[in-house]
Amino acid sequence: MSVTLPLPCFDPFVILESGQCFRMNAMDAQTVETIALGRCLRIHPLGAGRFTFDCDPDTLDSVWRPYFDLDTDYAAVCAAAPKADAPLQEAIACMGGLRILRQDPWETLCGFILSQRRHIRAIRANMEALSKAYGEPIEGCTRNAFPTAERLAAQDEAALRALGLGYRAPYVLDAARRVASGRLNLEAIAALPEEQLFAELRTVAGVGVKVADCVMLFGYQRLTRAPVDVWIHRVIAESYGGESPFAGYGAYAGIYQQYLFMHRRKLGNSANPQTAGKVERTPEIPNECSKKTAPAPKRKP
DNA sequence: CACCAGGCAGTGC
């Protein structure tokens, strides 16, 4: 069974490259598959902003409409972005169709614990390996659901290292055991005020400021959180003269951050490999997303 | 084959 409907400001091919979810894949030009919430969904773009979802109408409305945040007016969110903020306007123009998903907090927590010092591709491989080893099968799908905290809590560090998690293996294990034991209740903390939710997430080993912000943004829909990673650090250094613009972004700071993140990452590593971690004034960079040009050469050392 | 990745915890000052 399937449902076809028009969806403005929605592009699954952009979302699957956005680095917020790790189990959404392009199978071919007409099919995107995602494994989430213990289910498998395939989406087919028909062109002209129309999409077919391979599920029944009730599941679309009760599961996938909230998951993809389809009831939020992203045109209005984008229109509310500061007009004078040229880099942000550029990123929004180039990354239409992006949405901040409402993901499962447990899977989101694991995904971003695994994210530290990894390429997104490698995070995806880790998440797939965990699912294949410990996840439950999904009917009619070749890929498993993401494993529960209980299931991961029963493993040992060596088993998780064998899947390629490296030094993050004990971090995932700590998260699993806190959640499985009830010491960390991921459902209950959803109701907490921002700073208290942040503090609860920080109690998990391997969860620092950036990972906690990602879990809040992508797993708890706290749109004010704007995670700062190496790419955003570059954006701040290169396009904002070293002064973070996020404090002025208000209720949608997290969404705007995601446009800037995606756009900068698309421009590529070659643009400026040396400024990560350092804040230094740099010349204006002409951000033309259509042409993937390297920016003007930096100052010589 | 160097260098880097959606960072964090530990240490030293």
Added chain:
DNA sequence: GCACTGCATGGT
């Protein structure tokens, strides 16, 4: 409080 360092592994 801030700066520095080691960390496991796979992509590019």
